[in-house]
Amino acid sequence: MSQRPVTCQKTDCTAPSCAPDCAPSAPASGLVQLRRDGGTSRRSLLQAAAGTVAAAVAAPACNTPEFEAYFQKHYKKLTDEDKVKVFARLEERTRQKTGVRVRIGDPPPIEGVHFAYALNLSHCNGNRRCAEACARENNLPDEPEMRYIRVLELDNGSQHLERGTVYYDRDKVPAPGKFYLPVQCHQCDNAPCVKACPTGATWKENDGIVVVDYDWCIGCRYCQAACPYHARRFNWVEPKIEPSRINPHQAYLSNRIRQVGVVEKCTFCLQRTRRGMYPACYEVCPTGARKFGDLSDPESEVRQIVENKRVWILKEDIGTEPRFFYFYG
Amino acid sequence: MSHLRSLDWRRGAIALAAAGLATSCTWEPRRGEPAEEKELVVTIEPRIPLLATYPCSSCHATRTPQPERHPLKEFHAVRTFDFSHGDDTFWCYQCHSIRNLDQLVTATGALVSFDEAQKLCTSCHGDKLDDWKRGMHGLIVGEWNGPRTKLSCPACHNPHHPRYPTIEPEKMPETIKPMTPFGAK
Structure with missing residues (x-):
């Protein structure tokens, strides 16, 4: 359904939903560009700095349920893998709030039924x-x-x-x-x-x-x-x-x-x-x-x-x- | 797909298994699987297991039937029945067979078992028979696309006073309170 990269390599984050948001490849490409140019242009410096900050912020937060909940996609854009994770997170949230173990399913519409x-x-x-x-x-x-x-x-x-x-x-x-x-x-x-x-x-x-x-x-x-x-x-x-x-x-x-x-x-x-x-x-x-x-x-x-x-x-x-x-x- | 027309009349064939299943559902994740083709079975709930004083012949075998109206005695006098079915011309043997107390008799004189009370009721109330057969009248329990059990007329209507009784309702909904994002005012 979505074209995004599979996982982030830098932060060891396996959650596919956070991949486009934490953008771990940004600092790497910035640094590479610095070295290749040999110079220190304002743009590349800023890029590198922003990338480092982004990585620093994203790396610890990327795996947290709050982060994933905040960047959760619309139901129709959730892949089956996403759904498993989202449902597990919601079940865990209910368990923490109420102490009740619930099971969240997603029965699809039956074909031809109105x-x-x-x-x-x-x-x-x-x-x-x-x-x-x-x-x-x-x-x-x-x-x-x-x-x-x-x-x-x-x-x-x-x-x-x-x-x-x-x-x-x-x-x-x-x-x-x-x-x-x-x-x-x-x-x-x-x-x-x-x-x-x-x-x-x-x-x-x-x-x-x-x-x-x-x-x-x-x-x-x-x-x-x-x-x-x-x-x-x-x-x-x-x-x-x-x-x-x-x-x-x-x-x-x-x-x-x-x-x-x-x-x-x-x-x-x-x-x-x-x-x-x-x-x-x-x-x-x-x-x-x-x-x-x-x-x-x-x-x-x-x-x-x-x-x-x-x-x-x-x-x-x-x-x-x-x-x-x-x-x- | 003619499950509604080919009703299973065998008495006591299937008990309320379908009804029990409906309330105690087993939850299984079936995400992504295609819808199963289910065999459509409609059964009718048997009545005889629910009758506490059945068979009637256990007492009536030693008593002579009285075809005329008279005040009820013994057991039937103790059990205060509310007889409000039809007008005052009705008498027990309008519906109970005078020859065999364990059977019912329709308006045309045919003997039917207590499990087939709907045949007796609809021998007068014919307009309800079609509705009931098509599932438009009466209770049906089970699954909407699977095995279902139809309840016969006496499940809801007491034959001796057929109007559905008045019942106690659930509590009244709370009146609307002015709410703020921080709770009730």
Whole structure:
């Protein structure tokens, strides 16, 4: 993928990511040029001096995790070797911070699969199990509390979202005269958040999942403002999770522990779904309201729903083309 | 790919192995490998192992069946059932076979086992049968591209009072607090 030199010879640095940055060959070529010329031009002196300083600074810092983290490349430019190192570093960072040994994987999108979600509003009873299961699966912090899924309580016979509330506190659900509308990331085909991102830290994968490279996100929150479904969350402070509640089965693009100042979102649990499992919110739903599957498989449940039921799309008029469908029945 | 249509009706053929697998996943790094072709199997969860007082004939073999409505006695009077299925014309033998208490009887008079309750339910609620067969109605556990287990009607709907019960929700989300880069105000 990249054309850079394999290793730096001078500093015995084997990390390929630091090779172009610490530039160990600079002082050598400078000195050689000095000797060859026999003179001491201002340019060559400066070059030699700068090179020596660069080598002095780079040599000790080149191997440190901080250095590698600072110069880590965008996810799409990471080679497989880079990924092994980056994941190992992130695992080590989590271990040092929380004491939990986690494994960070990177399951690739399955060829020819287009994930989609369908949600039966006749069955959903607003029990919020999905939001809690999502939080446990995806290592969402409890302080400050963050949830990817919001369950809106609306009056029967209306879809006035502004009159709905997520702050309903009831002993039993469903409450009479109410229905419930869970909203999470819709994984839009025409995603406003992707268009808003100035750094390319968020993009749409081939299987339809919109992901974030948390190490490339600068935290500008443009995507959060652009999302019409209120699906993105920002880490205002360092997220705190109880070590016993950390899910050690992590993926780089989804549920690894995030840091302060980055935006995150629902990824249809890609660490699960790309390995054949259902998302956490699906598995925990006691009512069977949630349906998940491959839209390109004509026998899958979501495809059958999209073909046979009258599905509707939240805020269809804004043309986001989501992969998330609601239906009744 | 006709896995949804060729449903495996053999009673008790496969237990909830697929369901168990789904929750206790074994994590293996499969980075870079091509997607495997998985055999698509859809099984239906057997019901009989879940019935505590099965077989019914253990008591009913010594009692004469009464085809008319009357107040329930003995065991069924102790077990306070909520009978809110259908109107007041319903009686036990609408669904339970009067000749063999260990079997169910559909609206057309066919005997079905307790593991095939969906055949009985859909003999009246036919609109749900198509939805259930296609996977649009009901719970399915397992893998979205692998072996799956369908839960039959009584897994969610108690046949004697079929409306899904009201349940306790998870706690309310925290109200939004004004945040600064240094934490909550």
